[in-house]
Amino acid sequence: MNRTPRLSKSGIEYLDYVWNFYSGCHNWENGICSVGKDCWAKKITQRFPSHYPNGFEPTFYPEAFLSPLHLKKPSVIGCAFMGDLFGDWVNYTDENGTVTPKNIVYPIIERCPQHTFLFLTKCPWNLAKWSPFPDNCWVGVSATNKGMVINAVNHLLNHRIAKTQFISIEPLLEWNLRDKSYPLASSISKKDLDWVIIGAQTKPTVYPKIEWVQEIVEAADKAGVKVFLKDNLRPLLVDSLAKKLIDRQQFFVANDEGYGWKLRQEMPKER
Numbered sequence: 191m192n193r194t195p196r197l198s199k200s201g202i203e204y205l206d207y208v209w210n211f212y213s214g215c216h217n218w219e220n221g222i223c224s225v226g227k228d229c230w231a232k233k234i235t236q237r238f239p240s241h242y243p244n245g246f247e248p249t250f251y252p253e254a255f256l257s258p259l260h261l262k263k264p265s266v267i268g269c270a271f272m273g274d275l276f277g278d279w280v281n282y283t284d285e286n287g288t289v290t291p292k293n294i295v296y297p298i299i300e301r302c303p304q305h306t307f308l309f310l311t312k313c314p315w316n317l318a319k320w321s322p323f324p325d326n327c328w329v330g331v332s333a334t335n336k337g338m339v340i341n342a343v344n345h346l347l348n349h350r351i352a353k354t355q356f357i358s359i360e361p362l363l364e365w366n367l368r369d370k371s372y373p374l375a376s377s378i379s380k381k382d383l384d385w386v387i388i389g390a391q392t393k394p395t396v397y398p399k400i401e402w403v404q405e406i407v408e409a410a411d412k413a414g415v416k417v418f419l420k421d422n423l424r425p426l427l428v429d430s431l432a433k434k435l436i437d438r439q440q441f442f443v444a445n446d447e448g449y450g451w452k453l454r455q456e457m458p459k460e461r
Contacts (some may be wrong), residue, residue: 194261196254203421203455204387205308206265211255211295213272214248216279217312224334224363230393231272242272248279255294264304269295276311276320292320299324310358312338314345321351328458330356330385335364336374343377350382354458360389360420365402374409385458386410389420397423400430407440416456424453 196210213235217223235242242249258267269275275291299307307327311317314331323329329352331342339357346355357378378386388406390397403423410417419427419441430436442451 194257196251197257197261197267200268200271202268202271204266204418204457205268205271207261208268208271209254209258209307210251210270210272211257212248212250212270212275212291213242214244214246215274215277215312216248217274217277220278222312225361225391228391228394233393234272246273248273248277250291255298258298258302258305258307261302261305264306266306266308268308268310271310274311274313275309276313276316278313278316280316296324299326302326314342317345317351323352325353327352328354328356328385330358330387332358332360334359334361336366336369339374340377343383346383354384355382356385356387356458357383358387358389359406360387361391361396362388362398362402362406363391363396365398365405367401367405374406375412378409378413378415383413383415385416385418385456387418387420388423390422390426392422395422397426400426400435403427404436404440411440416458418455418457419453421453427453 197207198210200206200208202208213231215223218226218229223229232246235246239245261267280291299305303326305326307324308330309323309327310330310332312332317329331338331346333339333342339359342357346357386406388403403419403426407417427436427441431438431441438451441454443454444450445452
């Protein structure tokens with residue numbers, strides 16, 4: 191018998207497992223998500239209808255709530271990465287007005303201090319409802335353009351909701367290089383951001399412009415924020431390096447073995 195339903199090994203580079211006790215979202219319908227029909231999570235629910243009987247409609251899976259308790263090895267776990275747990279549509283109370291998702295999820299997380307739990311949302315204005323997160327949680331906002339990054343930074347400033355906060359700019363679909371009205375470096379340093387993840391769109395593959403990636407990395411470096419470049423950026427960065435459009439040391443680091451280079455994939459340090 192599988193004692194860890196909906197807890198599975200992850201193909202995401204910075205995660206060990208995903209804990210999908212919840213799936214689905216309405217971000218596209220609400221005009222928040224620009225990925226739309228190319229959403230990887232929605233495609234998975236369509237491929238495996240027996241596992242997701244409600245399709246991409248927001249759904250909780252109570253049988254999965256206790257799964258992390260059976261995982262003893264310290265791991266980095268992505269929480270509800272198949273949906274947006276913080277969307278406006280999520281019902282935070284039952285008919286008695288007492289039970290909320292965090293009342294169920296937080297006790298499990300607190301009983302697993304050996305693990306690190308990652309949360310992501312495109313609805314940062316609802317994070318305050320969950321604040322404060324347990325200390326072993328990293329909480330991030332997903333963005334695809336500069337406007338969403340600015341919005342995310344502002345919300346993370348107004349509500350220090352977790353000891354470790356980050357922004358995941360994946361897929362990076364649009365970036366206004368001409369807009370200098372909101373300096374990225376100074377804003378993220380003031381907001382005490384801990385981590386920035388950058389990635390391309392996959393299936394179909396859409397690479398960002400190298401100038402967009404450069405501006406974000408330079409801003410993060412200036413602010414002292416850790417940078418994680420997803421593997422799906424490798425072809426773009428290797429090609430840009432061959433064309434001498436970028437500095438190798440800005441995007442690559444030496445292999446631990448002492449030879450060759452690997453993508454810069456830094457992790458935040460817990461506070």
